[in-house]
Amino acid sequence: MANMKILKKTKQFYSKISIRYARIAVFCGLLASFLISPAALAISTNPETGKPMNQIEVKITAYSSTKSQTDSTPFIAASGKRVYDGMVAANFLPFGTKIKIPELFGDKIFTVDDRMNQRYQNRIDIWYSSTASAIKFGIKQATIEIVGQ
Numbered sequence: 001m002a003n004m005k006i007l008k009k010t011k012q013f014y015s016k017i018s019i020r021y022a023r024i025a026v027f028c029g030l031l032a033s034f035l036i037s038p039a040a041l042a043i044s045t046n047p048e049t050g051k052p053m054n055q056i057e058v059k060i061t062a063y064s065s066t067k068s069q070t071d072s073t074p075f076i077a078a079s080g081k082r083v084y085d086g087m088v089a090a091n092f093l094p095f096g097t098k099i100k101i102p103e104l105f106g107d108k109i110f111t112v113d114d115r116m117n118q119r120y121q122n123r124i125d126i127w128y129s130s131t132a133s134a135i136k137f138g139i140k141q142a143t144i145e146i147v148g149q
Contacts, residue, residue, distance in 0.1 A: 058144055077127075
């Protein structure tokens with residue numbers, strides 16, 4: 001009889017725990033899908049300020065195709081595409097996301113096709129064809145506009 005009570009209580013305990021963790025997993029899954037969903041990148045306007053809500057202030061750096069700045073395949077981006085003018089690396093945006101950096105490049109559109117070291121989460125890295133150009137660019141702080149995917 002005592003064993004049956006213990007078994008019943010154990011079963012109840014694990015049922016509650018599994019339901020709780022299932023709810024947490026569903027919530028985290030929904031949150032993650034919202035954060036990386038193209039719909040989450042929809043352009044909307046803040047009703048208080050009137051500014052587009054597709055703007056993010058980030059640190060912007062530059063890199064070139066050298067093994068010291070990339071990996072053993074410096075001309076192939078993380079997306080599998082060959083490097084090109086207008087390509088950027090970003091860890092917080094999905095591949096294919098189109099962005100502008102109006103303060104620095106006007107209406108030029110960049111595309112996220114590469115990734116950075118995982119320690120950089122709120123940063124954009126612009127690809128340059130030469131190391132000298134990348135060094136000359138340096139590090140800047142600017143607002144990017146997400147224009148689509």
